[in-house]
Amino acid sequence: MLHHVFVSYSRRDSAWVDALIDELVRRRVPFWIDREGIPFSVPWRKEVEDAVQACDLFLVCDSGQWRASRACAEEASFALSFGKTRQEIPVGRDVGVAAEQVAPVWAEAVRRHGSATELAVKAQEWHASGRKGKGLASWRLRRQFEALRKVRKPSSVERAYLAASRRRNRRRAAASVLLTFLLLVTYLSFRVAPGVEDEVNRRLAEQAGRYRDARDAIAIVQDDPYRGLNLAAELGENESAADADILEEALAVDVPDDAFVLPVAGRHFADPTVGPRVRIVGQDGTLWGRNTDDRARRQAFRLSGDATVQPAEDVTDPSLSLVWQANSSRIRVLREDQEWRTVNLTSTARAAQLSPDRRWAAVATDAGVALVDLFRGTVRDLLRGAPAPLTDLAWADGGDRIWGLTGRSVVSWDVTDGDVLLDRPDEWFQDVLPASDDGQVWVTSRNGTMRLLERASGDVVRTVKVKGTLNYAAADDDGKNAAVVDGDNSRVRIVSLSSGRSNAVEIPSDCTPWRPAYSLDGRTFYLPCQNNEILVVDVESRRQKATIRVPGLGTTAVALTSDGNGLLVGTVGGNVYSVGTSSGARPRLLLQVHCRPQILDIATAPGSRILPVGVGTGLSGCTQAAHADGDGAYAWDAFIDSPPDSVLALGAAYDPSGKAFAIGFSDGTVVLHPSANIQPRQTLAHISGGVRSMLTLPAAGSGATGSDLYIATRAGTLIRIAWCPSCLSNKAMARVARQRLRRAESLGLYEPPPASHAPTATTRNPT
Structure with missing residues (x-):
């Protein structure tokens, strides 16, 4: 909406403001008012900023509460930055009189500044949409906008918008002349055109057929996972996106191993x-079993002893239970007999079991085994490939495997992603930090605890306690010092990781600190403040030695460039800047992410690779990765992840070579991508709780090769995953599909048909 009054007010004055709004409505004065709660969220803050930019009059409902409100001050800063006409009306004044004062001021503001407002908004929308043809000004409107040059200097975006509009107007003016010429060319080329048209149509039909085949193949995967693996196993000869889609879908389905x-x-x-040993009671009351590690044995053996079910022991949370009704697809999770979570499934529940650590629930349905993350109350995965719907389930003691029973068949799925190095269910892990010893790593908890672990075993070597809440932390590459941020109280401390001593760092009162970043030599760290500043702090003196200012609103992420000679900065508005490390350095805008999300983390890698993530990551237009394109420029590639339950990414990392990268989402999903082609990707869905941060380290141990990705989660786990960039290709994934088919054949779940060497289903549409 354009040409409105933006109403800035304190929620404590809502009664008076509502009456004023009624009076404005009677006078047909358009208005925009923020009805959200305080503090408003990042996406909503952007809505507020856009509304201020689009208004012609910024109306302040002045009171002591308004002047004390941080949110109102932020709205006022928007109005100041956009040069809006401001009018102040004291709260408590007769609303009729107040509305009479507002109406003429607004009308005059529209007359004097309406065109400027419209130009600013249209230019910004055109820029945010990728500077495409849609939204450019018509000939008449462009002339109106260009007349503004006499009274104000247009911004760089506005100048580019007017230039693009002018070019399009000229093209349209020439269209009538070109039309006659094109008709003549078409007539003269009549005999040649059919051949060209046939070739174009042939190629288009071939391409359309390829994607139609991919769509049909994905439908087959959804209907029968083993037929999907059959299709995927035949691929891998090229790295096409269509083949990558099929391979991703086929390998995303977990089948029994x-x-x-x-x-x-x-x-x-x-x-x-x-x-x-896995033990099963038969329908006739007999007891049968098999050793769990005897995976070559395909037949159960008779057991002696009591066939009654044994009670659970050493349950992490005995107050947790599952409740559902017959023929129902809804599962209720109770905590101390009170409803804690409600999970809606796609088909009827037949059996359900809580995991030993009480983080997951496995629910047998007609469609497969739904793996439910109790932390969020959502289905994270669907285990398929059993010969028939299961009637009973059991978890392995360690929670790494699920067993299912149907008739005479017993099947099992591995439900781990990586190795769990540390597990503290009652804590919230925040950051992973390098240690001075290459065989160790630090993990921080929001309760202020910092633990030093052996990377090989996960054993805790040392514990350091820091006062207050630990929201963010960063360490130098040598693992000597860490800068920790108590965001709840806007405090920053430097912690000696060798002695455990910590000392406060004085920061300005208007600095809301985010995760810092250390220089390569460890003598300096850079602290982003949401007031558009980056504080340059000397580690030895613990004093601020410089300030770097960044345009726009809100600096929320900072990272060193891959060569360590500069900084990359992310903002609330989705801007990514490069800037030098000295005071007074001028930032250079590298990118404005199209949907303008808040940037919360920036990953870098050799080859000047950049990956900014944050609010909206995974959605179309919100996720972009960059690589150097010569002469200091970057090429940005947009892609879509869209995980099932989150569009908020809090962590990202590259492998040391820069050939692959990972994005960690707030629902626990981790997506691995090849850097060159972006696809095929691998989605890890078995990590509980939200991913909070990631760290890549070379593999530990003598003679070790490769590298590891460490993931800290909100559920109190530290996960290690081995990097394998070469695994993220169509050729490699097709090889995995063939391995799964051979395993399915050896398990007796599927057998190859007589006319083919590829395994196919022995039952129709296995779950």
Whole structure:
């Protein structure tokens, strides 16, 4: 909406403001008012900024509460930066009189500044949409905008918008002349055109057919995972995006990697969790089993002993339970007999079991086994490939495997992604930091605890306690010092990682600090403040030695460039800047992410690769990665991840070579990409809790090669995943598909048809 009054007010004055709004409505004065709560969220803050830019009059409902409000001050700063006409009306004044004062001021503001407002908004929208043809000014409107040059100097974006509009107007003016010429050319080329048209149509049909085949193949994967693997196994000869889509879908479906059969139909598992031996009670009351590590054995053996189900022991949270009704697709999660989560499934629940650590629930349905993350109450994965719907489930003692029973068949899925180095269910892990010893790593917790771990075993070597909440942390590359941020109280401390001593760093009162970044030599760290500043802090003296200012509103992320000679800065508005490390350095805008999300983390890699992530990551237009394109310029590639339950990414990392990168989302999803082609990607859906940060380190140990990705989660886990950039290709994924098919054949779940060497389903539409 353009040409309105923006109403800035304190929520404590809402009663008076509502009455004023009624009076403005009677006088047909258009208005925009923020009804959201305080503090408003990052996306909503952007809505507020846009509304201020689009208004012609900024109306202040003046009161003591308004002057004390930080949100109102931010709105006022928007109005000041956009040069808006400002009018102040004291709260408590007769609303009729107030409205009479507002109406003429607004009308005059529209007359004097309306065209300037419209130009600013249209130019910004055109810039945010990628500077495409849509939204350019018509000939008449452009002349009106260009007349503004006499009274104000247009911004760089406005100048570019007017120039693009002028070029389009000229092209349209020439269209009538060109039309006659084109008709003549078309007539003279009549005999040649059919051949050219046939070739174009042939290529278009070939391309359309390829994507139609990919769409059909994905439908097959959704119908039958093994037929999908059959299709995927035949691919890999090229790195096409269509083939990548098929491979991603086929390998995203988890199928059993272990199975055996019973001589009789099974009734249920004999134990609440499975230890060294999986035991099943038959329908006739007999007891059968198999050693869990004897994966070559395909037949259960008879066991002696009591066939009654044993009670669960050492349960992490005995107050947690699952409740559902027969023929219902809704699962209720109770905590201390009170409803805590409600999970809606796509099909009827047949059986359900809580994981030993009480982070997950496995629910057997007609469609497969739904893996529910109890932290969020959402289905994170669907385990398929069983020969029929399951009637009972059991978790392994360690929570790394799920066993299922159907008739005479017992199947099992591995539900781990990486190695769990540290598990503290009652804590919220925040950051992973390098240590002075290459065989160790630090992990921080929001409760102020910092732990030093052995990377090989996960054993805790030392613990350091820091006062207050630990919202963000960063360490120098040598692991000597860490800068920790208590964002709740706007405090920053430097912690000696060798002695554990910490000392406060004085920062300005208007600085809301975010995650810092250290220089390569460790003598300086850079602290982003949401007031558009980056504080340059000397580690030895613990004093601010310089300030770097960044345009726009809100500096929320900072990272060193890959060569360490500069900084990359992300903002609330989705801007990414490069800037020198000295005071007074002038920032250079590298990119404005199209949907203008808040940037919360920036990953870098050799080859000048840049990956900014934050609010909206995964959505179309919100996720872009860059690589150097010569002469200091960058080429930006947009892509879509769109994980199932989150569009907020709090962590990102490259492997040391820069050939692959990872994005960690707030629902726990981690997506791995090849840097060159972006696809095929690998989605890790078995990490509980939200990803808070990531760190790449060379593999530890003598003679070790490769590198590892460390992931800290809100659920109190530290996960290690081995980097494998070469695994992220169509050729490599097709090889994995063939391996899964061979394994399915050896398990007796599927057998190859007589006319083919590729395994196919022995049952129709396996779950």
